[in-house]
Amino acid sequence: MPSSTRRARERANIRASIVETAMRLLESEGAAALTIRRIAADVEYTAPIVYQHFANKDALVLELVVRGYDQLLAELRRVDEASDIDGRIVRVAAQYVRFAGEHPHLYQAMNGTVTSADERRRAAAPAIDLLTELLDAWSEAHGVTLPDQSDACEILWGTLHGMAALGYLGTVGTERAQRLAEQACSTILLGWRAAGSANGLRAGSSPRSGNSG
Amino acid sequence: MPSSTRRARERANIRASIVETAMRLLESEGAAALTIRRIAADVEYTAPIVYQHFANKDALVLELVVRGYDQLLAELRRVDEASDIDGRIVRVAAQYVRFAGEHPHLYQAMNGTVTSADERRRAAAPAIDLLTELLDAWSEAHGVTLPDQSDACEILWGTLHGMAALGYLGTVGTERAQRLAEQACSTILLGWRAAGSANGLRAGSSPRSGNSG
DNA sequence: TAAAAAAATCTAACGTCGTTAGATTAGGGG
DNA sequence: CCCCTAATCTAACGACGTTAGATTTTTTTA
DSSP, X not given: OTHHHHHHSOSTTHXXXXXXXXXXXXXXXXXXXXXXXXXXXXXXXXXXXXGGTOSSHHHHHHHHHHHHHHHHHHHXXXXXXXXXXXXXXXXXXXHHHHHHXXXXXXXXXXXXXXXXXXXXXXHHHHHHHHHHHHHHHHHHHHTOOOSOHXXXXXXXXXXXXXXXXXXXXXXXXXXXXXXXXXXXXXXXXXXXXXXXXXXXXXXXXXXXXXXXX | OHHHHHHHHHHHHHHXXXXXXXXXXXXHHOGGGOOHHHHHHHTTSOGGGGGGTOSSHHHHHHHHXXXXXXXXXXXXXXXXXXXXXXXXXXXXXXXXXXXHHHXXXXXXXXXXXXXXXXXXXXXXXXXXXXXXXXXHHHHHHHTOOOSOHHXXXXXXXXXXXXXXXXXXXXXXXXXXXXXXXXXXXXXXXXXXXXXXXXXXXXXXXXXXXXXXX
């Protein structure tokens, strides 16, 4: 047992290295390889050590999910450069789908049911806020008042996830999923503008449903 | 020899009741409760009996997924009544999300990674074909030629899944998810019409991307 | 109808998982 | 040096998917 050499190394950073190792394991080998024993072996400890830092496996996965959303938000911000607002939204959309394609196992964990809906909502909130800001800017730039801002934001958020799912589920390739996300966003924005300006396009196309609620 | 045919029938009955029990178990108690031993106990056999009808658990789950897509398709067709084409699409969209909300565990299995991308594609193909037909009819009804019919279909399919995910992941309630799906579809259709008619709306809103590939 | 052959079904086990209790070891203060 | 406390490990539990081999049931044959 190399316990002496190991103990010489990090002593208080066990928790950090557990998280780091778990993240690497999840990303490189998928959720099936993310076992407590494997994580412990990779940090050169035995399994019970994990339970001194996390109540159970779900708590550890939740930490990975939170970090995943942090990283996603950072990458969305990174591509949200100054340009026309439509271009910003479309670029952010493509980057969202790219993230899902580049970190498929992490993305699946972020949208899986091992973390509760509340926890997931909390983790995703900052990223959703970014979408809200973008929509605000878009709305102002085009002078279009959306029927319901939060409906619009969730439609956008859901659409991004839908296009990402096309990619990570293997329905289409990830690069095509990115193009589809760009097209879908552009189309939705165009639709909102068309709905905003009361031109003839609207006639006969919208269903019975009234708009907000 | 009539005995062999009877035995074949009994075998088929066992297989059918395994599938039926597994489906009920999945829908009522979720994927965590779907264990081989539990299924066997519910059909009043022991665990190994399952392996005489399915190579492994994944094969059984695949059968549930296929049946899930069959049921989904049937429900989509059921609400696809004669009316204006936009109304048909919007109703089908809402029904898709309703299905996901009413059968969350089954829907998750249908979109999970235990079944391979190929198998899932095959199972979902008829439902996707329905979308293609609806889009064809829409395109003809409005005299709008979509840049790429299969891109459009996948955008629609992905959007439906995105809105459904908002519901079954608990981001929003399922009834709200249905409304969002209706709005999203209406908006996309409106956007496609706006893009089709070369009016001033297009200027400044579409990104660099050329259309198909 | 009784033995032999075949099919159906069960028991028991393997190795894995998450998780916990109790033994064991290590480091610091008398 | 020894004790005490904390850190860490060993061993186990029950449940999982899965398989091999024994056992029971059914069919065929003499």
